[in-house]
Amino acid sequence: MDISREEAKQSLDAIREVRTQIRRSIAAGSTPFHMILWGLIWFFGYLGNHLLDAETGGQIWSVLAVGGSITSGVMGYRLGSRYRLPGSHRILLIWFFFILYVVLWIWVAWPLEMEQISMLIALHAMFAYVLLGLWLESIITWVGLLVSGLGLIGYFLLPDVYYLWMAFLGGGTMFGSGIYILKRWK
Amino acid sequence: MSMLNEIIHQPVRMRIMAALMALQDSGQIEFTHLRDVLSLTDGNLGAHLRKLEDVGYVSLDKTFVARKPRTFIAATKEGRQAFEDHVEALEQILSGAEVEEKNKA
Numbered sequence: 594m595d596i597s598r599e600e601a602k603q604s605l606d607a608i609r610e611v612r613t614q615i616r617r618s619i620a621a622g623s624t625p626f627h628m629i630l631w632g633l634i635w636f637f638g639y640l641g642n643h644l645l646d647a648e649t650g651g652q653i654w655s656v657l658a659v660g661g662s663i664t665s666g667v668m669g670y671r672l673g674s675r676y677r678l679p680g681s682h683r684i685l686l687i688w689f690f691f692i693l694y695v696v697l698w699i700w701v702a703w704p705l706e707m708e709q710i711s712m713l714i715a716l717h718a719m720f721a722y723v724l725l726g727l728w729l730e731s732i733i734t735w736v737g738l739l740v741s742g743l744g745l746i747g748y749f750l751l752p753d754v755y756y757l758w759m760a761f762l763g764g765g766t767m768f769g770s771g772i773y774i775l776k777r778w779k
Numbered sequence: 780m781s782m783l784n785e786i787i788h789q790p791v792r793m794r795i796m797a798a799l800m801a802l803q804d805s806g807q808i809e810f811t812h813l814r815d816v817l818s819l820t821d822g823n824l825g826a827h828l829r830k831l832e833d834v835g836y837v838s839l840d841k842t843f844v845a846r847k848p849r850t851f852i853a854a855t856k857e858g859r860q861a862f863e864d865h866v867e868a869l870e871q872i873l874s875g876a877e878v879e880e881k882n883k884a
Binding site: 594596598601602604605607608611612614615616618619671674675676677678679 | 782783785788790793794797798800801802803804805806807808809812816817844845849851866869870872873
């Protein structure tokens with residue numbers, strides 16, 4: 594079987610394109626849906642902190658966090674049925690241990706102000722994004738770094754509007770990034 | 780020198796194998812997702828998968844997920860080796876042609 598150099602090049606280009614599509618599909622998977630979900634949760638949660646008293650804001654966060662975690666779990670299960678990959682359960686374990694260590698760190702550092710707790714949780718979540726992105730796709734790392742940076746700016750430089758800042762810029766960045774990844778890597 | 784594989788060189792089958800090779804060794808992809816990624820129809824994908832399965836390059840696992848029938852596809856060890864040999868042959872054609880062009884220049 595003989596083929597031309599041009600046909601060989603076209604074949605190799607086609608192979609590379611498909612490999613990139615699959616790699617991105619695996620990386621994107623349920624990630625953009627999680628970003629959209631948690632972007633919305635952050636938006637309403639932080640908006641609640643800004644508009645309402647601390648106790649009510651905390652209660653709203655509790656409901657959103659539990660509901661969000663359950664929804665994330667169900668989404669991960671249903672969307673994860675596209676692939677069977679060795680070691681894919683590790684992502685679930687990563688999030689489990691992340692939540693466990695966040696609880697432990699807050700427990701050790703207690704007592705903390707509400708703003709400190711929210712910043713610690715946000716930073717830990719974005720740390721997980723940074724690491725996941727290093728493993729899967731770089732855009733996830735960049736989202737983690739950007740939201741971390743924006744969060745720290747709000748926490749240290751804009752304490753009076755910190756919650757409003759996090760609602761729009763933190764939640765908004767996560768939501769927007771999820772939409773972007775979904776549209777680009779469908 | 781590696782030889783081109785006529786079974787794999789068919790454009791649709793080549794893309795199918797490229798997709799399966801992008802997964803880790805025992806990785807599997809669900810039929811409808813592979814169909815969507817490669818922009819194929821059910822019939823087209825099914826026909827080419829049968830051909831690849833007949834020569835032992837892919838394996839199909841039919842199962843149920845949340846009570847819905849699902850088919851997961853993976854490249855076999857033979858399929859992976861055949862694809863790697865085919866890619867090597869393509870690269871040799873490309874580099875051989877590049878060497879010829881350099882010599883002419």
